[in-house]
Amino acid sequence: MDRNTMLQQLQDVSEWDIIIIGGGATGLGSAVDAASRGYKTLLVEQADFAKGTSSRSTKLVHGGVRYLAQGNIKLVREALRERGLLLKNAPHVCHNLSFIIPSFHWWQKWYYGIGLKLYDVMAGKLSLGKTKILSKETIQQLLPAIATQNLSGGVLYHDGQFDDSRLAINLAQTAVEQGAVVINYCKLTSLTKTDKRISGVVVQDVLSNKEYTLRSKAVINATGVFTDYVMRMDDPKHHAIVSPSQGVHIVVDQHFFPGEQAMMIPKTDDGRVLFAVPWHNKIVLGTTDTPISHISLEPTALKEEIDFIIKHTNRYLSTGVEYKDIKAVYAGLRPLIKIKGKKTTSLLPRDHTTIISNSGLVTITGGKWTTYRTMAKTAIDNAAFACKLTKQPCVTAELNIHGHKINMDYADTLNMYGSDAEKIKQLIIDQPALAEKIHKSLPYTKAEVVWAVQEEMAMTVEDVLARRTRALFIDAGAAIEAAPLVANLMAAILQKNYDWQQQQVTAFSAVANNYLLQ
Numbered sequence: 001m002d003r004n005t006m007l008q009q010l011q012d013v014s015e016w017d018i019i020i021i022g023g024g025a026t027g028l029g030s031a032v033d034a035a036s037r038g039y040k041t042l043l044v045e046q047a048d049f050a051k052g053t054s055s056r057s058t059k060l061v062h063g064g065v066r067y068l069a070q071g072n073i074k075l076v077r078e079a080l081r082e083r084g085l086l087l088k089n090a091p092h093v094c095h096n097l098s099f100i101i102p103s104f105h106w107w108q109k110w111y112y113g114i115g116l117k118l119y120d121v122m123a124g125k126l127s128l129g130k131t132k133i134l135s136k137e138t139i140q141q142l143l144p145a146i147a148t149q150n151l152s153g154g155v156l157y158h159d160g161q162f163d164d165s166r167l168a169i170n171l172a173q174t175a176v177e178q179g180a181v182v183i184n185y186c187k188l189t190s191l192t193k194t195d196k197r198i199s200g201v202v203v204q205d206v207l208s209n210k211e212y213t214l215r216s217k218a219v220i221n222a223t224g225v226f227t228d229y230v231m232r233m234d235d236p237k238h239h240a241i242v243s244p245s246q247g248v249h250i251v252v253d254q255h256f257f258p259g260e261q262a263m264m265i266p267k268t269d270d271g272r273v274l275f276a277v278p279w280h281n282k283i284v285l286g287t288t289d290t291p292i293s294h295i296s297l298e299p300t301a302l303k304e305e306i307d308f309i310i311k312h313t314n315r316y317l318s319t320g321v322e323y324k325d326i327k328a329v330y331a332g333l334r335p336l337i338k339i340k341g342k343k344t345t346s347l348l349p350r351d352h353t354t355i356i357s358n359s360g361l362v363t364i365t366g367g368k369w370t371t372y373r374t375m376a377k378t379a380i381d382n383a384a385f386a387c388k389l390t391k392q393p394c395v396t397a398e399l400n401i402h403g404h405k406i407n408m409d410y411a412d413t414l415n416m417y418g419s420d421a422e423k424i425k426q427l428i429i430d431q432p433a434l435a436e437k438i439h440k441s442l443p444y445t446k447a448e449v450v451w452a453v454q455e456e457m458a459m460t461v462e463d464v465l466a467r468r469t470r471a472l473f474i475d476a477g478a479a480i481e482a483a484p485l486v487a488n489l490m491a492a493i494l495q496k497n498y499d500w501q502q503q504q505v506t507a508f509s510a511v512a513n514n515y516l517l518q
């Protein structure tokens, strides 16, 4: 993917069938869906792809055990089907993971065991493996760090795990392969109308400040927690529909939670679930559910959220996580849909919502990463209907996502690139110096920086360290130290001067400080 080529194509098209605003899971999924149906498709993202909520998840492709307990059978069934399709269509970034629910009362393992057997049945032939009820001894073997007081056994079940921003980049690549144009750092500034119907958009290239007025038959608002801003561009009297809820994760070294399995604690003090998930040789712990009024692309974790995660983790693990052990902390905002009378965000549903305005703006929001494909299908079906596009069937259930590769070698650190891993290895064969790591505590090589710039439209140091590699999320301190080297490598390819490098390092450090405990 090359941004200059995309900008050129932007000017070559006189009218688009569909313009999608927002380059998170929902927007990128919609771009794949629209382009693969043959629609002339453009996606614009104001920052980088997955800069918003879509790089800040718990990294689970799941049916949602919690939603099963809440009786939301429709959502669980849909998510289980989507989980199965994602593991089939993007096996290089999504895989099967065993989860253990430890039980501390004799009845718990039977209660959760029966519920999870139902979860297996609902997954049907897309089930990832059978739920098992396990003895205390087996739980201790599988979770060596588990606190043993009152431990009476547990339940093992299967769900999916993924790398969220890597999947987002792969969706952008898939959309382009299907004929779409996707542009990061390109912001919607206003909607244009003809006879009170939306007929296009005005967007600004944030890197050059150049403005473009574009015509389109349909416009889709897939802006997550920014949904209401775009709806207000359409109708200044619009009442907010999104209730943003913040979720925080902390990341620690693997020795705090050794073993291959993840752990799920089904009920925290505020009635949520807490996960400990192995990810890129670290452990992700979280999450929280805090109603928030200020929307930002870089939300900040609250001290009480971090305390909450540490307190609950230490209730179940004997290894004792402390503030000093935290390698990174990240916060994300859920775009939940408001419901009259419900003030607690953890009680708001996780289903998605589609709204077509009087002027034809199609808004899609809510939902989960796991269900991005069905959300995209709904958005495009609605856009085609409302804006009178020639009807075309959705083909994404059977569409491989860029990088698709089976028989993965998980010991290979480049496995997350799937079929592209061989091309990155070829870069190293051509230039052996690119085999060098960017930092002694990070698994990433210089070759991956070059790859991110040349092939994955990384424009800033942050794009490389936060979303092409996951350095910022697994070790924020090491990521800050690696920034000058990354800026230097990028400058050589993008033909930028020393001032640009300095400015990039400063900008990245400012963002990355938010991922460190102050």
Ligand SMILES: Cc1cc2nc3c(=O)[nH]c(=O)nc-3n(C[C@H](O)[C@H](O)[C@H](O)COP(=O)(O)OP(=O)(O)OC[C@H]3O[C@@H](n4cnc5c(N)ncnc54)[C@H](O)[C@@H]3O)c2cc1C
Pocket: 021, 022, 023, 024, 025, 026, 027, 044, 045, 046, 047, 048, 049, 050, 051, 052, 053, 054, 055, 056, 057, 058, 059, 060, 061, 062, 186, 187, 188, 189, 222, 223, 224, 225, 226, 245, 246, 247, 248, 287, 297, 331, 332, 333, 334, 335, 365, 366, 367, 368, 369, 370, 371
């Ligand atoms: C803490 C947390 C944990 C989660 N864990 C999971 C999980 O494990 N599994 C799961 O399935 N789901 C999970 N989710 C839910 C999932 O992450 C979200 O549902 C999903 O990422 C939302 O994607 P989106 O595309 O709708 O929004 P976003 O990812 O926020 O994308 C919207 C994009 O629109 C862009 N935008 C806004 N305004 C403009 C404009 N004017 N012009 C151009 N672009 C604009 C933004 O920059 C942003 O990138 C989690 C969510 C949170 C918060």
